[in-house]
Each structure stands twice: as structure tokens, then as C-alpha cells.
Amino acid sequence: MPVKGQIASGPLLAVSNLTKLFGSFAACDAINLHIEPGEIHALLGENGAGKSTLVKMLFGVLAPTAGEILWMGDNVRITSPGDARKLGIGMVFQHFSLFEALTVAENIALSMDRSISLARVAEEAARLSRVYGLPLDPNAHVADLSVGERQRIEIVRALLQNPQLIILDEPTSVLTPQEADRLFETLLKLKAEGRSVLYISHRLEEVQRLCDRATVLRHGKVTGACDPRAETPASLARMMVGNDVAVVTPEGTSTTGDVQLEACHLSVAARTPFAVSLKDVSLKVRAGEVLAIAGVAGNGQSELFDALSGEYPVADDNAVQIRQKPVGTKNINARRLMGAGFVPEERHGHAAVSSLSLSDNLVLARNQSDRRAFLGGGFLKIIRQGAVKAAARRISAAMDVRKSGEDPPAGSLSGGNLQKFIVGRELDRQPAVLVVNQPTWGVDAGAASRIRQALVDLAKAGSAVLVISQDLDEIFEVATEIAVISEGRLSDPYPARELSREKIGLLMGGMHGKTEGAGAAHAH
Amino acid sequence: MRIELEKRPNVSALFSILSPFIAFALTIVFGGIMFALLGKNPAAALYSFFVEPLSEVWSLHELAIKAAPLILIGVGLSVCFRSNNWNIGAEGQFIMGAIAGSILPVVFYDWQSPLVLPLMLVLGMIGGAIFAAIPAFLKAHMNTNEILTSLMLVYVAQLFLDWLVRGPWRNPQGMNFPETRTFGADAILPEMLVSGRTHWGFAFAIIAALLVWFMMRYTLRGFEITVLGQSERAGRFAGFSSRRMIWFSMLFSGALAGLAGISEVSGAIQQLRPVISPGYGFTAIIVAFLGRLNPLGIIAAGLVLALTYLGGEAAQLSIGVSDKVTRVFQGLLLFFVLSCDTLIHYRIRVVRERFAALKTDEAH
Structure with a gap:
């Protein structure tokens, strides 16, 4: 097709009325979008807005139900990622697809033509990584690399195909602020070369x-197309969410109360080869305060939660203390009986069982702490459905849980509504200590704001609240004090108002910063 | 044109009830085809297989006798399966229960007391439970796959029984037949009704089914079983221990299989022989699934599968085919039950759009 070059003046990619139905549910509903050559185009939206579905159709992973994709003016059908790459579309997924046991070069070679030798791939990858400021050692094993470095492999892999359009799905969700800055420089360089970038995010500032x-x-439909620099964060948020979202501040929390939750030189060996070991973690949470633990995913957050909740008790009884009593060896229900409540990160299959009703999921967390109210019949332990259902109703009303039917299965609720129920399930007990891991992960902005406010209110009412989160916006909204976890080590806590994002970023980098320096030295 | 399975947004309540019936209907259809291929009149063959055994009082008693172990074992297995523990070795636990319970009437045959029978039943349960404790221990502490260990132990139990009745436990007055002594009057599980042979094992089965139904529906223990079966992690969050659940479910199902074993031996056979079960322990797996792992459904499913045993016997006599037909029907039934369960979570859609897509391609 010789006309290709001339059409370069038109949009690089245009999408018209692109629709994807899953059953009767429209994940993407008549989407229209066009991307000009040499622009960085943002695709904004909350979780579940249809962003990932849209780009999966562009990259040939999903087949559209209806609508057209025009590439340089030609109507194209993209039936596989191979098709997409041939056209000149590269993609960096949110979840990397790398083999940990192989080297960087070997991983890259896997997606290339078989005829190209490994040495040439390594050479080319090294060259690209130099040109685009993506320090990378082609001979390093992926298992030894940080998340930021792994992302660079994906980017280099995409660049090797010499794409006209690069799609990045939530690229900064796994990066420290410093790593993100470096990524932005790379993207601007790509733009300067006339390539286009489709940048998916829900972070307005970026x-x-x-x-x-x-x-x-929003909800699978385009609700706005704009120049983000001409908008305010509030106006962008309105397009994403549909209405104004209440602002949460940690105002009114303080660090003057008694210590209610304490970890004392807590060390835990990694349970599996993929887990992180905790190294000498000490923290104190006082009544009336929210201590937030920031950190990039996979630096020991879930391991810390497991040890604090007692899902996996530790050997040293004194390593965890609740209300100044040692509980390290005690199980989760013993800790609940001492006034603690816990909200794990994963909703489905951890905090809740999707196929069970909300009332059953209430029994899940409170079968011992509320046994007087919920269980009858002596040793038979008969569940009092009436009392449980009444409590579930109370929680749903208090947290404004939107659901279909009286007592639907947990799996039928949206992420935000289920999370409101899961948090409300603990708040309903007025716990003296609450430990929450990623309180609003994958939750819409309205529900997130409500949950954050509830956490702050609980601290104001005199409870000790520990929030583990990757979301810095969230941390600044709720935290009285902030500590940072990196590779299983916890930093000292700092008062939230004295900390800047940059400072947190440096703490997050912790060990990462050094290894990256070494990696860069290799690459050059 | 292609056929697509499309995930339903919610589990279909309709199909979770209909699925066993559809499976049963398909089994009948394919069974009929099989009879036709064997050169028999399908209608007449199916009639003598499925209907004739129900037409007389004595054969109804036989049905209850065959259903009793199936229901008893199936109920125990439902607890196992619901908690995500895959005890495939109920056949072995059945045999070991029968052996343990037979210690009194075979070894201490001259002890006559009303205590003999209750003790035999208790020993039977202990025997089955201890034999199930082996795969339970291996899974809970060595992370061994219980499907393999429990299945392989079946052969251990079968060979152990064979050795006992040919060796140390052989009846000294038995003309060298591989059998134990016949049980004394105190060691025999009596008949329940005056009208026929049905022994109290059938009552045990119904009582066990009702108790387990109550446990699963109303108690925290039942809730624990359900939760751990769905998600070990959520169970841990609830403070439940999956390791203790391995022990509980395996010992519980082992004990019920053992009770079934001793009831069968004491009530129906009244001595030990090299073979005491036509595969009840394996058929009970089908019973458990056909009954949707619901104890009340298992009662019905146990009766259906018992019928396939009777039908197999009848088919030998009246239509002259091998009693392997029983196995074929049981296999068909399990196959269709499992495949029909797909309909609960998925709907089937016939898609013709590919054709349309090709046409638009040509247009370019």
C-alpha cells in the first residue's frame, strides 16, 4: 500500500464505535478515539471503566464485538498481538510476562523472529537501552532485577519492533517516584522521534x-476528550467519576495516645521462594493515630500483614503486641478477641468468599469475636442467621453498600461496594486496633473516599489504625505518621506533614537505588 | 459456526437442580444406544434394567441394602469433597472397617453379649478412620496428594482382606473355602422391617445423611467446611485451619465408610470373604456428585446407583448381557453429571458471526 506515507498527516490510529460485549455487559460501548502521530495520549478512567478492554482490542488480545479500527487510515482487523506488532503497535502490560530464570536478552529474544541470534538481540537491546536512557544489562537474570528494571525490559522489547504506537498500561503503579520520572523522560524522547504513546492511567497528576x-x-463510554493541561484535577476527576469526590484529611488524628499495636524487632523468614522476608521490623501505632506504611508492591507488605494479623503467627511472642500484651504466637481470632480487626488486600478468596452471601462473609470474619451474638445451640455452634443478617443489614446501611437483593453473594458486588462491606464489617465492631492492607485497591473514587474517611474517623474516635498502601495520594489523605517499607525493612516513622513525595520516594528506593546504580554501570 | 461456552454472571439456580436430571436422561439415551448396538431391543432392555427391579417387594429390599453403603459413604465423601479434600479411597476404608469390626465375631467368636454388635460398629468406624488417617497424615504433614495415596491404599486393603480370609482368619470348619466363620447371632445387624431383608444399615445411612445435612446447613462446622473448600486463604482469615480440616474430613468420611463396611458384612454377608464390596466405595463418589454433594440429594442418588447394581443383575438374567453393563451405566452417569455441571456456570452459545466476518474480509 504505497499511500501509507501520505496519510501520515491524518491520525495514526482512529477507533470508531468500538464495542466489546461480555454477555450483555458492555465493557466498551461505542468508543471513539483518535491518536495523532507524535503525541502522548492519555486514556483516563477508574478501575473497571473499560481501559484495559479497549487496549486489549487494539493489541489483538480481544476481538471487538462491533466497530472499526483504522490504522493510518486503513480499516484493519487485529486478531493477534503478532498482527498488532506487524502494524507497528507495541504494548507494555501492567503485569509483566517475563521468565524469571532467563536473562534479559533471552526474554527479549523469545518475542523476536527465531532467525535473529541471541548476540544480536543483546547488542540491539543494549543499544536501545542506551539511546532511550533505560539502563539495562542484557546478561542479567530477570529474577535479580527490580520491578522498574523489569518494566524497562518490556519497554525495550516493544521498542525493538520499531513501533509507531506504544501502549503502556498503568506503567507507574509499580514504580517509585524517581523511577517514574526516568520513565517520563524516555516517553518524551519517543515522542520527539515522532512516535505516539497511548498512556493509560488513573493518576491525574502524571x-x-x-x-x-x-x-x-467511564462505565465503558467516552465521557470526555480534552487537553489535560487545560483542565484542573477536579474537572478531570469529575469526568472520571461523574461527580465531585469528598476530600479526606487526617485532621484531628494525633500521636499522643497509648501504644495499642506494636511490632518489636519482628523478623520473619520468607515462606515461599516468591515471598519477601521481614527484617527487624519495629513499629508503634497509638490510639488516635493512623500510621501509614508506604512502599512499592512486593516489598513485604503482605508478609507484614500476615504477621500482624496472626494468619501466620510468628515464633517470638513479644514480636507483636496488641494493647501491650504479647500476641506473636497467637492466632488471628485470639487477636480479634483482644480488640483488633483486620482487612486484607485481596477481596476475593481472602477477605471474602465470592460465592457466599454477605451475611456468611460476616460470619467469616467475626465467628469468634461475636460468638455470643452469632452462635447458639451450645457445642453445636448453630449460626443464628437472624442476628447475622441484621448485622449485615446494619453494616450495609452504615457504609452505603449498593447491592442487588437483600443478601446477595459477595461476588456479585462491585469492587468498591464489596470493599465498603469488608471495611464496614470491622468498623462495626469498633476495633481498638485496625490493620488494613491496601484499603482502596481497585476501588472507585467515591467508595475510596468513603473508606478513607471512615479510617480517619475511627482513629479520631480513639482507635489505632495501621494502613498499608501503595497509593501515595491515599497515604497523604489519611496518615498521621508515615513509614516506608522496602525489601522487608521498615523505615522510621515520620510525621506526615513533614514528608514530601520525593522523600518517600527516596525511602522507597532504599536498596533499589543502589542496585540500579550497579545495573546502569553494567549496561554502559 | 462454532459453539462457545459463555460464563454466566451468576450461578444458574435452575441448572444446578436440572443438571442431575439431564445427566440421568442422557445416560438413559446412551444406554439405549448401547443396548441397540448389542442387538437388544433398547426399550425392553432399559425396562428390565431400570423398572423391573422396582416391581417387587423383595427387590425393593435389595435396593435398600445396596443403597445403604452407597449413601453412608457418599455422605461422608460429600464432607470431604466440599472441604476440597479428595478422598478416593473409601473402598479401602470400607474394607478396613469391615475387618476391624469383624475382630469380635471372628477372633473372639465364643464371646456372646448384647455388647458385641455396638462394639463391632464402633470398631468398624475406628478401622475406617484409622485407614483414612494415613492419607490424612501424608497430606497434612508431607503435602502429599491424597487422591493418589488414598486410591493406592484401596489395593492394600483389598489384598490384606484376601490374605486374612485365606490365612489366619479362615474358617477351620469351612472346607478350606476362603471365608471366615459365619457370625454369631449377637454379631448380626438385625432386619429393620418384617417384610424383608433390609437391615439397620439403611437406617444408619438415612440418619447420617440427616445429621450431616443439619451440620452443613446450620452449624459453624458446616460453614468452616464450605469456606475452606472454597478458599483456604479465606478460611485462614476466618481462623479456620485447613490442616485440621484435612484430618476432620478424612477421619469423618473414613469412619462412615468403615461403618458402611461393618454394616454390610454384619447385616448382609454375615462373614468375611475375599471380596465384600462390588465397588461401593468408588460408586459412592458418583453418588456424592450426582447428589450435588448435598446429603439429601445423596439419599436419592444412592437409590439411583443402587438400582444400577440391581439392573446389572437383572440384565444378566433376563436379557443375557454381562453385568459389566452396571459399570458402563455408572461411568456414563458420572461422565454426564460432571459435564452437565458445566451448564451451571456457563451457557452454551452457537456463534455464526465468523461467517459474517469472512464476508466483510472479502469485501476489502
């Missing part, structure tokens, strides 16, 4: 900083 235009999705 989008305003980086992107030339933005398309906003």
Missing part, C-alpha cells in the same frame, strides 16, 4: 504533566 491530550472513559 497525565497533566506528560500528556498532550486525554480521553476519559
Whole structure:
């Protein structure tokens, strides 16, 4: 097709009325979007807005139900990622697809033509990584690399195909602020070369900083197309969420109360080869305060939660203390009986069983702490459905849980509504200590704001609240004090108002910063 | 054109009830085809297989006798399966229960007391439970796959029984037949009804089914079983221990299989022989699934599968085919039950759009 070059003046990619139905549910509903050559285009939207579905159709992973994709003016059908790469579309997924046991070069070679030798791949990858400021050692094993470095492999892998359009799905969700800055420089360089970038995010600040235009999705529909720099964060949020979201502040919490939750030189060996070991973690949470633990995913957050909750008790009884009593060897229900409540990160299959009703999921967390109210019949331990259902109703009303039917299965609720129920399930007990891991992960902004406010209110009422979160916005909204976890080590806590994002970023980098320096030295 | 399975947004309540019936209907259809291929009149063959055994009082008693172990074992297995523990060795636990319970009437045959029978039943349960404790221990502490260990132990139990009745436990007055002494009057599980042979094992089965139904529906223990079966991690969050659940479910199902074993031996056979079960322990797996792992459903499913045993016997006599037909029907039934369960979570859609897509391609 010789006309290709001339059409370069038109949009690089145009999508018209693109629709994807899952059953009767429209994940993408008649989406229109066009991307110009040499622009960084943001695709904004909350979790579940249809962003990932849209890009999966563009990359040939999902087949559209209806609508057209025009690439340089030609109507194309993209039936596989191979098709997409041939056209000139590269993609960096949110979850990396790398083999940990192989080297960087071997991983890259896997996606290339078989005829190209490994040495050439390594050479080319090293060259690209130099040109685009993505320090990478082609001979390093992936298992030894940080998340930021792994992402660079994906980016280099995409660049090797010499794409006209690069799609990045939530690239900064796994990066420290410093790593993110470096990524932005790379993206600007790509733009300067006339390549286009489709940048998917729900972080308004990044989008305003980086992107030339933005398309906003909500519930599978385009709700706005704009220049993000001409908008305010509030106006962008309105397009994403549909209404104004209440602002949460940690005002009114303080660190003057008694210590209610304490970890004392807590060390835990990794349970599996993929887990992180905790190294000498000490923390204190006082009545009336929210201590937030920031950190990039996979630095020991879930391991810390497991040890504090007692799902996996530790050997040293004194390593964890609740209300100044040692509980390290005690199980989760013993800790609940001492006034603690816990909200794990994963909703489905951990905090809740999807196929069970909400009332059953209430029994899940409170079968011992509320046994007087919920269980009858002596040793038979008959569940008092009436009392449980009444409590479930009370929680749903208090947290504004939107559900279909009186007592639907947990799996039928949206992420935000289920999370409101799961948090409400603990708040309903007025716990003296609450430990929450990723309180609003994958939750819509309205529900997130409500949950955060509830956490702050609980601290104000005199409870000790520990929030483990990757979301810095969230941390600044709720935290009285902030500590940072990195590779299983916890930093000292700092008062939230004295900390800047940059400082947190440096703490997050912790060990990462050093290894990256070494990696860069290799690459050059 | 292609057929697509499309995940339903919610589990279909309709199909979770209909699925066993559809499976049963398909089994009948394919059974009929099989009879036709064997050169028999399918209608007449199916009639003598499924209907004739129900037409007389004595054969109804036989049905209850065959259903009793199936229901008893199936109920125990439902607890196992619901908690995600896959005890496939109920056949072995059945045999070991029968052996343990037979210690009194075989070894201490001259002890006559009303205590003999209750003790035999208790020993039977202990025997089955201890034999199930082996795979339970291996899974709970060595992370061994219980499907393999429990299945392999079946052969251990079968060979152990064979050795006993040919060796140390052989009846000294038995003309060298591989059998133990016949049990004394105190060691025999009496008949329940005056009208026929049905022994109290059938009552045990119904009582066990009702108790387990109550446990699963109303108690925290039942809730614990359900939760751990769905998600070990959520169970841990609830403070439940999956390791203790391995022990509980395996010992519980082992004990019920053992009770079934001693009831069968004491009530129906009244001595030990090299073979005391036509595969009840394996058929009970089908019973458990056909009954949707619900104890009340298992009662019905136990009766259906018992019928396939009777039908197999009848088929030999009246239509002259091998009693392997029983196995074929049981296999068909399990196959269709498991495949029909797909309909609970998925709906079937016939898609013709590919054709349309090709046409638009040509248009370019």
C-alpha cells in the first residue's frame, strides 16, 4: 500500500464505535478515539471503566464485538498481538510476562523472529537501552532485577519492533517516584522521534504533566476528550467519576495516645521462594493515630500483614503486641478477641468468599469475636442467621453498600461496594486496633473516599489504625505518621506533614537505588 | 459456526437442580444406544434394567441394602469433597472397617453379649478412620496428594482382606473355602422391617445423611467446611485451619465408610470373604456428585446407583448381557453429571458471526 506515507498527516490510529460485549455487559460501548502521530495520549478512567478492554482490542488480545479500527487510515482487523506488532503497535502490560530464570536478552529474544541470534538481540537491546536512557544489562537474570528494571525490559522489547504506537498500561503503579520520572523522560524522547504513546492511567497528576491530550472513559463510554493541561484535577476527576469526590484529611488524628499495636524487632523468614522476608521490623501505632506504611508492591507488605494479623503467627511472642500484651504466637481470632480487626488486600478468596452471601462473609470474619451474638445451640455452634443478617443489614446501611437483593453473594458486588462491606464489617465492631492492607485497591473514587474517611474517623474516635498502601495520594489523605517499607525493612516513622513525595520516594528506593546504580554501570 | 461456552454472571439456580436430571436422561439415551448396538431391543432392555427391579417387594429390599453403603459413604465423601479434600479411597476404608469390626465375631467368636454388635460398629468406624488417617497424615504433614495415596491404599486393603480370609482368619470348619466363620447371632445387624431383608444399615445411612445435612446447613462446622473448600486463604482469615480440616474430613468420611463396611458384612454377608464390596466405595463418589454433594440429594442418588447394581443383575438374567453393563451405566452417569455441571456456570452459545466476518474480509 504505497499511500501509507501520505496519510501520515491524518491520525495514526482512529477507533470508531468500538464495542466489546461480555454477555450483555458492555465493557466498551461505542468508543471513539483518535491518536495523532507524535503525541502522548492519555486514556483516563477508574478501575473497571473499560481501559484495559479497549487496549486489549487494539493489541489483538480481544476481538471487538462491533466497530472499526483504522490504522493510518486503513480499516484493519487485529486478531493477534503478532498482527498488532506487524502494524507497528507495541504494548507494555501492567503485569509483566517475563521468565524469571532467563536473562534479559533471552526474554527479549523469545518475542523476536527465531532467525535473529541471541548476540544480536543483546547488542540491539543494549543499544536501545542506551539511546532511550533505560539502563539495562542484557546478561542479567530477570529474577535479580527490580520491578522498574523489569518494566524497562518490556519497554525495550516493544521498542525493538520499531513501533509507531506504544501502549503502556498503568506503567507507574509499580514504580517509585524517581523511577517514574526516568520513565517520563524516555516517553518524551519517543515522542520527539515522532512516535505516539497511548498512556493509560488513573493518576491525574502524571497525565497533566506528560500528556498532550486525554480521553476519559467511564462505565465503558467516552465521557470526555480534552487537553489535560487545560483542565484542573477536579474537572478531570469529575469526568472520571461523574461527580465531585469528598476530600479526606487526617485532621484531628494525633500521636499522643497509648501504644495499642506494636511490632518489636519482628523478623520473619520468607515462606515461599516468591515471598519477601521481614527484617527487624519495629513499629508503634497509638490510639488516635493512623500510621501509614508506604512502599512499592512486593516489598513485604503482605508478609507484614500476615504477621500482624496472626494468619501466620510468628515464633517470638513479644514480636507483636496488641494493647501491650504479647500476641506473636497467637492466632488471628485470639487477636480479634483482644480488640483488633483486620482487612486484607485481596477481596476475593481472602477477605471474602465470592460465592457466599454477605451475611456468611460476616460470619467469616467475626465467628469468634461475636460468638455470643452469632452462635447458639451450645457445642453445636448453630449460626443464628437472624442476628447475622441484621448485622449485615446494619453494616450495609452504615457504609452505603449498593447491592442487588437483600443478601446477595459477595461476588456479585462491585469492587468498591464489596470493599465498603469488608471495611464496614470491622468498623462495626469498633476495633481498638485496625490493620488494613491496601484499603482502596481497585476501588472507585467515591467508595475510596468513603473508606478513607471512615479510617480517619475511627482513629479520631480513639482507635489505632495501621494502613498499608501503595497509593501515595491515599497515604497523604489519611496518615498521621508515615513509614516506608522496602525489601522487608521498615523505615522510621515520620510525621506526615513533614514528608514530601520525593522523600518517600527516596525511602522507597532504599536498596533499589543502589542496585540500579550497579545495573546502569553494567549496561554502559 | 462454532459453539462457545459463555460464563454466566451468576450461578444458574435452575441448572444446578436440572443438571442431575439431564445427566440421568442422557445416560438413559446412551444406554439405549448401547443396548441397540448389542442387538437388544433398547426399550425392553432399559425396562428390565431400570423398572423391573422396582416391581417387587423383595427387590425393593435389595435396593435398600445396596443403597445403604452407597449413601453412608457418599455422605461422608460429600464432607470431604466440599472441604476440597479428595478422598478416593473409601473402598479401602470400607474394607478396613469391615475387618476391624469383624475382630469380635471372628477372633473372639465364643464371646456372646448384647455388647458385641455396638462394639463391632464402633470398631468398624475406628478401622475406617484409622485407614483414612494415613492419607490424612501424608497430606497434612508431607503435602502429599491424597487422591493418589488414598486410591493406592484401596489395593492394600483389598489384598490384606484376601490374605486374612485365606490365612489366619479362615474358617477351620469351612472346607478350606476362603471365608471366615459365619457370625454369631449377637454379631448380626438385625432386619429393620418384617417384610424383608433390609437391615439397620439403611437406617444408619438415612440418619447420617440427616445429621450431616443439619451440620452443613446450620452449624459453624458446616460453614468452616464450605469456606475452606472454597478458599483456604479465606478460611485462614476466618481462623479456620485447613490442616485440621484435612484430618476432620478424612477421619469423618473414613469412619462412615468403615461403618458402611461393618454394616454390610454384619447385616448382609454375615462373614468375611475375599471380596465384600462390588465397588461401593468408588460408586459412592458418583453418588456424592450426582447428589450435588448435598446429603439429601445423596439419599436419592444412592437409590439411583443402587438400582444400577440391581439392573446389572437383572440384565444378566433376563436379557443375557454381562453385568459389566452396571459399570458402563455408572461411568456414563458420572461422565454426564460432571459435564452437565458445566451448564451451571456457563451457557452454551452457537456463534455464526465468523461467517459474517469472512464476508466483510472479502469485501476489502
